[in-house]
Amino acid sequence: MNFFRFRSDASHAFCSGVSQKLSDMDEHEWDALVSDDNFYNSYRWLRGLEHSLGATDVLSVHGSAGLVAACTLWEGDQSPGMFFLPDCMAGVPGPWQEGFLWLGGRRNTHNEIPCIQGRRRHQALAELGRCALEYAQQRGYAGFVMPYMPYQAAVEFADAIGGAVVLHSAQASLEVPDTGLAGMMASWRAHDRNQTKSEIAAFRRMGSRVEWGAPDELDDSVTADLITQNRSRYGGTQNREWMQGILAGQRKSGVSYFGAAAVSKRDEDMTALAIFYRFGATLHLRYFGANYRLDLNDYRYFVLCYYEPLNYAAANGLTKLRLSTSALRAKVNRGAKIEPQALVVKCADEQKICHSEAKRHNRRMLKEYQDEFPGHLSRDWELVGSHQNPTN
Amino acid sequence: MSKNNAGQFNELATLYEDTAHWPFRKEIEIPSVLQAIGDVEGLSVLDFGCGTGLYSRWLKQRGAGRVVGYDPTKGMLNYARRRAEKESPGISFVTRLSPDLIGQFDLVLAVHVLQYASSGPELQDMCADMVGLLRPGGRLLTLPIHPSYDPRRSYYERYGLRLSADNLQKPYVDGGGVRIRLCKNGKQGSVFASYWSAASLERALGQAGLLSLKWRELHAPECAALDQAPKELHAYLQKPHSIIIEGVRACDPQ
Numbered sequence: 001m002n003f004f005r006f007r008s009d010a011s012h013a014f015c016s017g018v019s020q021k022l023s024d025m026d027e028h029e030w031d032a033l034v035s036d037d038n039f040y041n042s043y044r045w046l047r048g049l050e051h052s053l054g055a056t057d058v059l060s061v062h063g064s065a066g067l068v069a070a071c072t073l074w075e076g077d078q079s080p081g082m083f084f085l086p087d088c089m090a091g092v093p094g095p096w097q098e099g100f101l102w103l104g105g106r107r108n109t110h111n112e113i114p115c116i117q118g119r120r121r122h123q124a125l126a127e128l129g130r131c132a133l134e135y136a137q138q139r140g141y142a143g144f145v146m147p148y149m150p151y152q153a154a155v156e157f158a159d160a161i162g163g164a165v166v167l168h169s170a171q172a173s174l175e176v177p178d179t180g181l182a183g184m185m186a187s188w189r190a191h192d193r194n195q196t197k198s199e200i201a202a203f204r205r206m207g208s209r210v211e212w213g214a215p216d217e218l219d220d221s222v223t224a225d226l227i228t229q230n231r232s233r234y235g236g237t238q239n240r241e242w243m244q245g246i247l248a249g250q251r252k253s254g255v256s257y258f259g260a261a262a263v264s265k266r267d268e269d270m271t272a273l274a275i276f277y278r279f280g281a282t283l284h285l286r287y288f289g290a291n292y293r294l295d296l297n298d299y300r301y302f303v304l305c306y307y308e309p310l311n312y313a314a315a316n317g318l319t320k321l322r323l324s325t326s327a328l329r330a331k332v333n334r335g336a337k338i339e340p341q342a343l344v345v346k347c348a349d350e351q352k353i354c355h356s357e358a359k360r361h362n363r364r365m366l367k368e369y370q371d372e373f374p375g376h377l378s379r380d381w382e383l384v385g386s387h388q389n390p391t392n
Numbered sequence: 393m394s395k396n397n398a399g400q401f402n403e404l405a406t407l408y409e410d411t412a413h414w415p416f417r418k419e420i421e422i423p424s425v426l427q428a429i430g431d432v433e434g435l436s437v438l439d440f441g442c443g444t445g446l447y448s449r450w451l452k453q454r455g456a457g458r459v460v461g462y463d464p465t466k467g468m469l470n471y472a473r474r475r476a477e478k479e480s481p482g483i484s485f486v487t488r489l490s491p492d493l494i495g496q497f498d499l500v501l502a503v504h505v506l507q508y509a510s511s512g513p514e515l516q517d518m519c520a521d522m523v524g525l526l527r528p529g530g531r532l533l534t535l536p537i538h539p540s541y542d543p544r545r546s547y548y549e550r551y552g553l554r555l556s557a558d559n560l561q562k563p564y565v566d567g568g569g570v571r572i573r574l575c576k577n578g579k580q581g582s583v584f585a586s587y588w589s590a591a592s593l594e595r596a597l598g599q600a601g602l603l604s605l606k607w608r609e610l611h612a613p614e615c616a617a618l619d620q621a622p623k624e625l626h627a628y629l630q631k632p633h634s635i636i637i638e639g640v641r642a643c644d645p646q
Contacts, residue, residue: 029406032444032471042474065574065581066406117466118402257478280473 036280
């Protein structure tokens, strides 16, 4: 283990440092800091990325009894997209073309800092932020960011480190009724209920059916092919081999143990699949893939990603279905709530970010979501509104 | 357990889990408890103050039916949830005791819990909670601080454990403070607990409706006699810092 220690003048209660790979850390100690919603910062998910894409540095803060806060580091993407800082910060003036250190797992669309609970949580977050800034400065970054954080987690982290909170995305999720899809449909208007019934009927009419299984039981080359077809359709640039490498890393790290795959088939042909991960009481949707060479209009995306998993989650005692950050309108129409996601930014030169500009941007984004998704926003949006007063 | 008492465990999950490998627990406490519990096949079990879920996992792996781990400390439960979902799926972990749990369990296990009652009424409430979770005829096993523990702070140090009474002149006073410090392999953490006499414990458990109380000394089940146990465990076996109390919930009057 090559563990570089940071000097901490602020607090002798903690010992902070950087290690060069996640395997230097104890899995159970790491995961003890990971909440149910923070699957993409769990040990095995991150180890899977390490196996597939190579190791990255890891920041850690220890107290006398063990690890109190930690996160992996990376550099974001250097081309436009979801992990390109100028795109994430569009509308907020700042030095976003410069290099920033990114906190969290690579290409994570949900990030929280793995951190202890209790009275020293704030201090532990502050120490991690101090350590991250020192790391960033030593390597010539203009600062650091942690993107795709639930709003409350972002506010807490920013408060601890003196950073700014910038809304930049939103994520859809569904509370799972005990009775699954039937319970969800019972809460809908007749129009939405009928639409869902007709989509499921069309799926069946086309001779399609759904089978659930473990992702490990599938052929990775087929899985990767379907996922890559879907990603290419929406602008993704990674090829099938890249996706196969990701799946191989997941097998190696053991994260696929948490996986559940919903596969749609016609006769013995696999027409599409959705891969989920169970974690705590939450079911996380991560991948959808489809064979677009088959010209089917059978609503397999909605069946696999919304309807079937509600029943699966209910049958397995899961209470939340976490969907992705894209196609929010389609998700809202099928009962999802939209949660705000924010990026926390800390610049080495404090003057390079204008907090009032960030608030103005957040107010604007809040308004856009209120206009577009009235009645479908989670309660966190009320907090967003209350925090954007220029005098706060 | 008060919020303050529960909160002191938030950072101690990994250290506490590590203690399962320390000789006084690995060779003595854990096998003694498992022996006292006996066959759990199909039993519904609540692990009261489950901490990292160590016993919950073992009970599930040994065939227990429904297993619920209860602990008010979020930091401990996070560890418990994360580890159990990899090693012993099917355990439910809760931070509060909801009414639907009352009277549901064949066995309630409460290891190192009663010492975190900081007053007589709190001790009584805690016992009532534990016993109330049992179905009539169900068993409670609990491990408080041994009423005759050795109050000298150095006595248990070789085992990674330091118990120091706030009042060394009068260590055996009900409600008296005891600082428990865990220290091994470069990690350390401490918590504050309270001493309860045998009479107080029996009274509180009795008033909660527990019958047929039995006290069982911890021992090394692998060794028939003290002199057959590894020499380094002798001092602990002569004065264990904890003890098992077992009892049965009274059947409801017909």
